[in-house]
Amino acid sequence: MNASLQLADAAATERLAAALADAQPPGAVVYLHGDLGAGKSTLARAWLRRLGVTGTVRSPTYTLVERYPLGAGGEALHLDLYRIGDPGELEYLGLDDAAAALWLVEWPQRGAGALPPADLEVALALAGTGRAAALTPRSARGRAWLAACRLSEVEGLS
Ligand SMILES: Nc1ncnc2c1ncn2[C@@H]1O[C@H](COP(=O)(O)OP(=O)(O)OP(=O)(O)O)[C@@H](O)[C@H]1O
Numbered sequence: 001m002n003a004s005l006q007l008a009d010a011a012a013t014e015r016l017a018a019a020l021a022d023a024q025p026p027g028a029v030v031y032l033h034g035d036l037g038a039g040k041s042t043l044a045r046a047w048l049r050r051l052g053v054t055g056t057v058r059s060p061t062y063t064l065v066e067r068y069p070l071g072a073g074g075e076a077l078h079l080d081l082y083r084i085g086d087p088g089e090l091e092y093l094g095l096d097d098a099a100a101a102l103w104l105v106e107w108p109q110r111g112a113g114a115l116p117p118a119d120l121e122v123a124l125a126l127a128g129t130g131r132a133a134a135l136t137p138r139s140a141r142g143r144a145w146l147a148a149c150r151l152s153e154v155e156g157l158s
């Protein structure tokens with residue numbers, strides 16, 4: 001089951017992040033699609049905050065990856081592959097699939113073949129002054145996850 005949502009403002013994007021984080025299975029792999037400025041980093045930042053990350057959440061535009069230890073154990077990985085030259089560069093980042101409690105990947109198509117397969121794909125697009133979000137599960141646990149998500153309050157009344 002796919003889901004489509006209208007996100008009227010950045011606060012709605014943040015509510016979507018919280019709803020997804022609250023039902024997230026351990027080790028979830030999320031691909032974040034959307035043009036420049038679509039709201040991928042806004043979603044990732046709010047998601048990490050929901051998981052208890054309190055320090056600065058930097059955009060991994062130049063570092064390709066930022067890593068966040070989680071209180072619950074493991075670490076969250078936030079990747080932005082916009083500036084990667086070749087998917088092979090991912091090998092040099094020393095990312096450990098097994099230890100990652102979460103993968104949030106912006107511009108995943110640029111890492112094709114070198115990333116773990118997605119459980120969930122989130123596509124964001126400009127829609128008027130807001131954004132449209134399309135959620136597509138890509139694994140059995142991704143489907144269970146989406147079914148368990150409380151998305152009803154994400155769009156809000158605005
Ligand atoms: N639902 C929304 N409605 C309106 N503005 C939004 C919404 N969600 C996020 N924004 C705003 O869009 C702007 C760009 O967001 P963001 O930096 O997250 O985009 P991005 O997809 O990560 O872009 P890039 O590919 O350049 O990294 C921010 O100013 C953010 O507040």
Ligand SMILES: [Mg+2]
Nearest residue numbers: 040041059106
């Ligand atoms: Mg970004």
